[in-house]
Amino acid sequence: MIDRTKIDLSKTPKHIAIIMDGNGRWAKKQGEMRLFGHNVGVESVREVLKGAKELGIKYLTLYAFSTENWNRPKEEVEGLMDLLVRTIAGEVQELHDSGVRLQSIGDVEGLPVNCQSELMAAIEHTKENTEITLVLALNYSSKWEIVNAAKKIAADFAAGKIAEQEITSELFDSYLTTAGIPDPELLIRTSGECRISNFLLWQSAYTEFYFTEILWPDFKKEHLYEAVYDYQNRERRFGLVSEQLNSNI
Ligand code: FPP
Numbered sequence: 001m002i003d004r005t006k007i008d009l010s011k012t013p014k015h016i017a018i019i020m021d022g023n024g025r026w027a028k029k030q031g032e033m034r035l036f037g038h039n040v041g042v043e044s045v046r047e048v049l050k051g052a053k054e055l056g057i058k059y060l061t062l063y064a065f066s067t068e069n070w071n072r073p074k075e076e077v078e079g080l081m082d083l084l085v086r087t088i089a090g091e092v093q094e095l096h097d098s099g100v101r102l103q104s105i106g107d108v109e110g111l112p113v114n115c116q117s118e119l120m121a122a123i124e125h126t127k128e129n130t131e132i133t134l135v136l137a138l139n140y141s142s143k144w145e146i147v148n149a150a151k152k153i154a155a156d157f158a159a160g161k162i163a164e165q166e167i168t169s170e171l172f173d174s175y176l177t178t179a180g181i182p183d184p185e186l187l188i189r190t191s192g193e194c195r196i197s198n199f200l201l202w203q204s205a206y207t208e209f210y211f212t213e214i215l216w217p218d219f220k221k222e223h224l225y226e227a228v229y230d231y232q233n234r235e236r237r238f239g240l241v242s243e244q245l246n247s248n249i
Helices: 023-029 034-054 067-071 074-097 113-125 142-158 169-175 221-232
Strands: 015-019 059-066 100-105 132-140 186-189 208-211
Touching: 015 221, 023 034, 034 059, 034 074, 034 132, 034 221, 059 067, 059 074, 067 074, 067 132, 074 100, 074 113, 074 132, 100 113, 113 132, 132 142, 142 169, 186 221, 208 221
Parallel strands: 015 059, 015 186, 059 132, 100 132, 186 208
Antiparallel strands: none
């Protein structure tokens, strides 16, 4: 297990994104209902947020509810929404006191009204904080986000607000729900699944992926350190050759 002292604090990623997976399997292993796994998963969220702050990570994005998750059994969807509302409401003061700014990405308008209002209140309450930004992906689907951006660009083009030559990668960024949030350098997925599952497809063009067998409720600070340590020992080339990174070719 990697301890924190092994990590070079001058080279930590600015933004880590996590696909929190394996709550259901973890619960089943304990002979419990799936929702129990999600509840215990909130403890891992607390741990990882603390760990990320200690490493000086500035953005932590968590895939909390995908658009596809609506297709789960009704009681699981309702339980998850209830958990989200309760967690956001119950944690907002502590998040604020520890300098956390809350943001969300995804189709927020498609969430139940009580979830939207709790979320908006927490975002407003914490908006001046600068220690770390916790981004919750809620009702998030990357393909939806990209199509939605394309529609908005088309509308602005048709209204004469933007010209064709102004449509660049940077402009596209600004139409996504992640506008203003830097791309993640590291994306972690727990539970042994090696897929991106419609998460940050555009934003992860140069992201390093880290897959671990650990189920989300078992994921603790030390596992985050391990992922960051692994990331720090990789060479990020951005399409260049190795020699170019170490010289001015
Ligand atoms: C994936 O495990 C997990 C989810 C779909 C939900 C994750 C949500 C939480 C941990 C609550 C987070 C709360 C806040 C406020 C951030 P799974 O159910 O797909 O597990 P399985 O693959 O083993 O079935």
